Amino acid sequence: MLHVILMGPQGSGKGTQSERVRARLDLASIATGELFRAAIKGQTDLGQRIQAIYDRGDLVPDELTVALVEERLDELARERAAGSSVRGAVYDGFPRTEGQANALDRILTDRGETITTVVVIDVPRATLLRRLAARRVCANCGRVYNAESDPPRVDGVCDACGGQVVQRADDTPEAVTKRLDLYDDETAPLVERYAERGLLTRIDGNRAIDEVTASIVEAIQARAMATSPSGKVA
Ligand SMILES: [Zn+2]
Numbered sequence: 001m002l003h004v005i006l007m008g009p010q011g012s013g014k015g016t017q018s019e020r021v022r023a024r025l026d027l028a029s030i031a032t033g034e035l036f037r038a039a040i041k042g043q044t045d046l047g048q049r050i051q052a053i054y055d056r057g058d059l060v061p062d063e064l065t066v067a068l069v070e071e072r073l074d075e076l077a078r079e080r081a082a083g084s085s086v087r088g089a090v091y092d093g094f095p096r097t098e099g100q101a102n103a104l105d106r107i108l109t110d111r112g113e114t115i116t117t118v119v120v121i122d123v124p125r126a127t128l129l130r131r132l133a134a135r136r137v138c139a140n141c142g143r144v145y146n147a148e149s150d151p152p153r154v155d156g157v158c159d160a161c162g163g164q165v166v167q168r169a170d171d172t173p174e175a176v177t178k179r180l181d182l183y184d185d186e187t188a189p190l191v192e193r194y195a196e197r198g199l200l201t202r203i204d205g206n207r208a209i210d211e212v213t214a215s216i217v218e219a220i221q222a223r224a225m226a227t228s229p230s231g232k233v234a
Helices: 012-027 032-042 044-054 064-079 097-112 125-133 174-197 207-226
Strands: 002-007 028-031 088-092 117-122 137-140 145-146 200-204
Touching: 002 012, 002 174, 002 207, 012 028, 012 088, 012 207, 028 064, 032 044, 032 064, 044 064, 064 088, 064 097, 064 117, 097 174, 117 174, 117 207, 125 137, 125 174, 174 200, 200 207
Parallel strands: 002 088, 002 117, 028 088, 117 200
Antiparallel strands: 137 145
């Protein structure tokens, strides 16, 4: 299976790229935010434990996050055994800590698998600030707009529901800078870890969406060929 870790700061287009790359290469999503929501909605044992942690206002501990990722991998393995064409997974928002990265190594080793590549989408800080400063959100339905590249048809009015389109208070330059700094601090040790292991691929994210997608797909395929013993992409 292909195991692709996708990293990139807020405003890098990571969510959009993840979706496009998954569709192109027939990969499933392993996004921890989605896994948490699905587990809570499904009222699973893990879901109930996560709900209780949310209710207390605490962070979900690594051990629970890892358990959910393992469940998802088991599910994918069953789907593949049943004939699904899914070729692997794109990890989004995971691993986030060194503890989670260690756990992922262990999980994959147990399954006789390995990380295919770690893709980092690089975008200059000035560009991120500009993109995020242009972000607007519908106060009613949450739909996201961009004042420069994707504005609502009528200024300040949501296309979908007619609600008011506003700039969120935490999208000010100061708040955005703080979040980007936090992201850099959090991911630096992981980036270093994967670079040392020769797994890191840096992609210039400051280009047209199609070009970025093409570069990521190409990087994954090149790495998959290099790591597959038969030279064939699994
Ligand atoms: Zn709306």
